[in-house]
Amino acid sequence: MIGIDVSGSVWGPTVTRFAQIVQGVLCNEGLFSSAPRIRIIQCDTQIVAEDVIDTPEHMRKWIEGVRIHGGGGTDLRPVFQRADELVERNEINDLNGVVCLTDGYASFPKCATPYKTAFVLTPDGAQNLVPPWAMTFMLEEDDFKST
Numbered sequence: 001m002i003g004i005d006v007s008g009s010v011w012g013p014t015v016t017r018f019a020q021i022v023q024g025v026l027c028n029e030g031l032f033s034s035a036p037r038i039r040i041i042q043c044d045t046q047i048v049a050e051d052v053i054d055t056p057e058h059m060r061k062w063i064e065g066v067r068i069h070g071g072g073g074t075d076l077r078p079v080f081q082r083a084d085e086l087v088e089r090n091e092i093n094d095l096n097g098v099v100c101l102t103d104g105y106a107s108f109p110k111c112a113t114p115y116k117t118a119f120v121l122t123p124d125g126a127q128n129l130v131p132p133w134a135m136t137f138m139l140e141e142d143d144f145k146s147t
Contacts, residue, residue, distance in 0.1 A: 002101075003101070012068070016063060047079070080117075102121060123141050
């Protein structure tokens, strides 16, 4: 599951480049065959869009036509509530983890999740605000040079 912070500070090229990086990892690692359904959830203070991606081609089309919704504050807890709901309803049988793109200025779950969690921060992100129980990665300006 992928969460995207769509507050006013996370938009356009940052989301596109992040999605391209994720697509590259999924294809290179063969994860589309072992985990064919990937949910991309856009969230500001609530979930504003949810897409299900099931093939590399579908991911490519999503990236090419991505439309960012939202623009308000940032509360990523609804992404995790949605993940828990989908697991509870058996719509996701094996949640491998949740990866969220954010600038770090967000409300996060207070407690560790039962699945792997990573926050990918924008180049100007606030790493010190991310909960210590999650993995944290920082996008660098160089990540955008190959777009």
